[in-house]
Amino acid sequence: MASIADYYAGKSVLITGATGFMGKVLVEKLLRSCPHVRALYLLVRPKAGQSMQERVSDMMKCKLFDRVREDNPDFHQKIVPISSELIQPGLAIGPEDKETLTSCINIIFHCAATIRFDEPLKHALQLNVMATQQLISLAQQMPHLQAFIHISTAYANCNRRHIDDIIYPPPVEPKKLIDSLEWMEDSIVRDITPRLIGDHPNTYTYTKALAECVVQKESSKLSIAIIRPSIVGASWQEPFPGWIDNFNGPSGVFIAAGKGILRTMRANNDAVADLIPVDVVINLTLAAGWYTAVHRPKAALVYNCTTGGINPFHWGEIGMFLFSFKRNPLEQAFRRPNANITSNYLMNQYWILVSHRFPALLYDLYLRLSGQKPQMMRIFNRLHKAIGLLEYFSSQDWEWNSENMNMLMSHLSPEDRKVQYLQPRPSTYHTAMIATSLQTFSSRHSTLMCVS
Numbered sequence: 001m002a003s004i005a006d007y008y009a010g011k012s013v014l015i016t017g018a019t020g021f022m023g024k025v026l027v028e029k030l031l032r033s034c035p036h037v038r039a040l041y042l043l044v045r046p047k048a049g050q051s052m053q054e055r056v057s058d059m060m061k062c063k064l065f066d067r068v069r070e071d072n073p074d075f076h077q078k079i080v081p082i083s084s085e086l087i088q089p090g091l092a093i094g095p096e097d098k099e100t101l102t103s104c105i106n107i108i109f110h111c112a113a114t115i116r117f118d119e120p121l122k123h124a125l126q127l128n129v130m131a132t133q134q135l136i137s138l139a140q141q142m143p144h145l146q147a148f149i150h151i152s153t154a155y156a157n158c159n160r161r162h163i164d165d166i167i168y169p170p171p172v173e174p175k176k177l178i179d180s181l182e183w184m185e186d187s188i189v190r191d192i193t194p195r196l197i198g199d200h201p202n203t204y205t206y207t208k209a210l211a212e213c214v215v216q217k218e219s220s221k222l223s224i225a226i227i228r229p230s231i232v233g234a235s236w237q238e239p240f241p242g243w244i245d246n247f248n249g250p251s252g253v254f255i256a257a258g259k260g261i262l263r264t265m266r267a268n269n270d271a272v273a274d275l276i277p278v279d280v281v282i283n284l285t286l287a288a289g290w291y292t293a294v295h296r297p298k299a300a301l302v303y304n305c306t307t308g309g310i311n312p313f314h315w316g317e318i319g320m321f322l323f324s325f326k327r328n329p330l331e332q333a334f335r336r337p338n339a340n341i342t343s344n345y346l347m348n349q350y351w352i353l354v355s356h357r358f359p360a361l362l363y364d365l366y367l368r369l370s371g372q373k374p375q376m377m378r379i380f381n382r383l384h385k386a387i388g389l390l391e392y393f394s395s396q397d398w399e400w401n402s403e404n405m406n407m408l409m410s411h412l413s414p415e416d417r418k419v420q421y422l423q424p425r426p427s428t429y430h431t432a433m434i435a436t437s438l439q440t441f442s443s444r445h446s447t448l449m450c451v452s
C-alpha cells in the first residue's frame with residue numbers, strides 16, 4: 001500500500017482555517033513531509049486591512065516555515081490562496097475559483113471555526129454549523145474528491161462523561177434551530193441561549209456538536225472522517241519543540257501565572273489535563289486523510305485524539321510546573337509568581353479577594369496618585385472572566401475511547417509511524433510544552449499589561 005507521502009503526491013488539497021493555529025501547522029507538515037503534493041488551496045478572507053494574498057505571504061514568512069523553506073525555497077508556488085468568507089452565501093467564493101476547486105480538489109481539511117467560548121450563538125452557528133454545511137455542498141460537486149476531514153473537538157460531547165468514537169444524536173435538529181434563529185433579534189437569541197445550549201458549557205461545544213451531525217448526514221455520499229482533539233498545546237517535536245501562537249486554553253493561564261498576576265485558580269488536582277501537542281493532532285489528521293481516501297470506510301470514522309487514556313497527566317501536576325515560576329518569573333512580572341490550584345470554591349473566592357483584587361486596588365491607587373491611568377482592576381476583571389470560562393474544563397474528568405486512533409496507528413507502516421508519530425510521552429511533552437512555549441511567548445509579549 002502507498003505510504004502517506006506517496007498518497008499525497010500529485011494531490012490537490014483544500015484547507016479552511018489555514019491562517020489559524022492548527023491550520024498553519026497542517027500546511028507546514030503537508031509541505032514538508034509530502035513534498036510532492038501538487039497544490040494547497042487555502043480559503044482565506046481579507047482581515048485587518050490586509051488582503052488574503054498579503055496574509056498568506058506573511059504567514060509563509062514566519063519561523064514555523066523555516067524548515068520547509070530550507071528544503072524547498074520555492075514552496076510558496078504550491079500555495080494557492082482563494083478568497084472566501086465562510087459565513088457568506090456560497091462561502092463568497094468567486095465563480096472562476098469555484099470552477100477551479102470543483103475540477104481539481106482531491107482532499108478537504110476543514111479546520112476553520114470560531115473557538116471562542118463567549119461567541120454569540122448566532123455567529124457560532126453561522127460559522128461552525130452553516131459554513132460546514134455549505135462546504136459539504138461544495139464538496140459534493142467535486143468529482144475527484146476522495147476524503148473530507150472535519151476537525152471537531154473532544155469536548156463536542158462534554159455533557160457526557162464517557163465519550164466513544166461515535167457521533168451522538170444532536171441536542172437539537174440543526175436545521176430547525178437555524179430556521180428558528182434566523183428571524184430572531186440578536187437580543188432575544190442572547191436571552192434564550194442558556195436554555196438552548198442546556199447542559200453544554202458554551203456556544204462553542206454546542207455548535208461543534210451540531211456540526212458533527214451536519215457532517216454525518218452526508219457521510220453516505222462522501223468519504224468523511226471527524227478528528228476530535230482535546231486541548232491542543234504547543235508542538236512536541238515538529239517543526240521544532242514548543243511552537244505556539246495563541247493564548248487559548250491553558251496558555252493564557254500559564255502566562256498570567258508566570259507574570260505573578262494569576263495566583264489562584266479552581267481545578268481538580270486529580271482530574272486529567274488532556275493536553276495534546278499540535279504536531280501530534282496534525283499527524284493524525286494527515287494519516288486520517290490518507291486512510292479515509294484509500295480505504296473509503298462506509299460510515300464516517302471518528303478519531304478521539306486525546307492523551308488521557310494512554311498518558312494521563314493531571315491538573316495537579318501542571319500546578320507543580322507552575323511552581324518553577326517562583327524561581328524563574330516571566331519578564332516584567334507584576335509580583336513574584338505563586339499560583340495555586342484549589343478545588344474548593346470558597347477558598348478560591350478568598351484568594352481572589354486577597355491575592356487578586358486587593359493588590360490590584362492598591363496598584364491602581366498608586367497609578368492614580370502618580371498621574372497614570374489605572375489598569376490593574378480591568379486586567380483582573382478580564383482574567384476572571386477568562387478563567388471562569390475555563391474552569392468547567394479543569395474541574396471535571398472525561399474518558400475518551402480511542403479505538404479508531406489505535407486502529408489507524410496499526411495501519412501505518414513503520415516508516416510512516418516515524419514521520420506521522422501519534423503518541424506523545426507526557427514527561428517529555430508537558431515539560432517542553434510549558435517551558436519552551438513560555439519562552440517563545442515571553443520573548444514576544446514582554447508584558448501582560450499590553451492586553452487592552
Ligand SMILES: CCCCCCCC/C=C\CCCCCCCC(=O)SCCNC(=O)CCNC(=O)[C@H](O)C(C)(C)COP(=O)(O)OP(=O)(O)OC[C@H]1O[C@@H](n2cnc3c(N)ncnc32)[C@H](O)[C@@H]1OP(=O)(O)O
Nearest residue numbers: 115116117153247248249250252255265339386390393394
Ligand atoms: C493556577 C493555574 C492552573 C492551570 C490550570 C489551567 C486551566 C485551563 C483549563 C482548561 C483549558 C481549556 C479547555 C478547552 C477545551 C476545549 C478545547 C477546544 O476544543 S478549542 C480551544 C478552546 N478555545 C479556547 O481556548 C478559547 C477560549 N478563549 C475565549 O473564549 C476568549 O479568549 C475569552 C472569552 C477567554 C477572553 O476573551 P477576551 O475578549 O477578553 O480576550 P481575547 O479576545 O482572547 O484577547 C484579546 C487580546 O489579548 C491578547 N491576550 C490574551 N491573553 C493574553 C495574555 N495572557 N498575555 C498577553 N496578551 C494576551 C490576545 O492575543 C488578544 O490580542 P489581539 O487582539 O489578537 O491582538
Ligand SMILES: NC(=O)C1=CN([C@@H]2O[C@H](COP(=O)(O)OP(=O)(O)OC[C@H]3O[C@@H](n4cnc5c(N)ncnc54)[C@H](OP(=O)(O)O)[C@@H]3O)[C@@H](O)[C@H]2O)C=CC1
Nearest residue numbers: 017018019020021022085086087111112113152153229232
Ligand atoms: N485550539 C484548540 O485547542 C482546539 C481546536 N479544535 C478545533 O480545531 C480547529 C482549528 O482550531 P484553531 O486553529 O485553534 O483555531 P484558530 O482560531 O486559531 O483558527 C481559526 C481559523 O478559522 C478561520 N476563520 C474563522 N472565521 C472565518 C470566516 N468567517 N471565514 C473564513 N475563515 C474563518 C480563521 O481565519 P482568520 O485568520 O481569517 O480569522 C482561522 O484561520 C477548529 O475547528 C477547532 O474547533 C479542537 C480542539 C482543540
